[in-house]
């Protein structure tokens with residue numbers, strides 16, 4: 679099943695504290711951004727990549743794409759203030775496709791198997807997102823005091839990719855923009871329109887490179903994979 683992917687890459691990487699976009703940091707000789715792009719470049723079912731970028735980084739990113747033979751990029755629109763705006767600027771430029779995936783450029787360890795499961799699920803059911811089961815005991819805390827111990831069986835930690843039939847995501851983003859709703863992922867926008875969003879069990883390796891500790895874990899994941 680074919681799909682196109684939107685990769686928001688226009689963040690600042692403040693929590694990484696590298697003084698530049700964390701996607702340009704190197705893991706095993708390659709920028710994080712290139713690790714992520716290669717997964718989609720090498721997936722025969724991926725027919726197009728849309729990359730939201732900061733205007734001042736477009737030229738550098740274009741050079742990286744050429745250098746690493748990333749040929750599937752169809753557009754590099756300007757990102758926005760928030761991640762949701764960056765995703766929306768890509769969706770607005772895309773032609774209609776059947777399935778669209780949204781994936782954080784900062785999650786370089788996504789695998790083709792998980793992508794295929796998400797695409798298949800979204801094709802049949804409309805919306806499917808990657809997640810893993812919560813590992814720790816989970817409690818709700820207010821003013822430093824436990825309010826409730828939440829049943830862990832019901833709790834999932836949500837990742838990307840998030841996959842949708844194009845029309846559903848397009849509508850959800852359009853409505854969110856019109857009413858000024860800001861979500862922390864695409865599924866939230868779709869959920870509030872009443873569509874069921876299905877979960878696909880993904881991998882604990884599919885981390886988002888967010889703080890410096892993640893660089894160490896990232897190197898370890900790559901080492902494990904090359905063994």
Ligand code: CTP
Nearest residue numbers: 686687688689690691692693759760764783784
């Ligand atoms: N992103 C984006 N546009 C924004 C903010 C984030 O395209 N306005 C992208 C990031 O580049 C990243 C993904 O969304 O690939 C997930 O965001 P996050 O991990 O929060 O990255 P940053 O916003 O760059 O990091 P921080 O929040 O620490 O500044």
Ligand code: MG
Nearest residue numbers: 689690691761
């Ligand atoms: Mg951010």
